[in-house]
Amino acid sequence: MADAAEIISRIRDRGANVAIDAGKLTIVDSHKLPAGSIAFIRANARAIADYLDREAAFEERAAILEYDGGLPRPMAEDFARLLLASAPRGVTPADWTWFCGKAAEIVERRAA
Incomplete structure (x- = not known):
């Protein structure tokens, strides 16, 4: 898998570029791509769409933390990555929730 x-x-x-438009993967300026690219993109459309969804969720979360939370952009991006991450193997959901909560407390103190 690519x-x-x-x-x-x-x-x-x-x-x-590629984007999700009305739930469909679209290719913008496809004429700029080499021959065979469209077929390759279509063959990997699900993975590309999933990545774009994760990218959008990250950008939205980071922007909220930056503009509504008052965090500097680098800190907002770091915290957004943490919030969107899955718990590491061997870490219970309760422990991961606790960890993220403690991280939020630290971020809030630093942003104040």
């Missing part, structure tokens, strides 16, 4: 982040990076490096 790496969706790498696929998207290559698409964007060539001046094209």
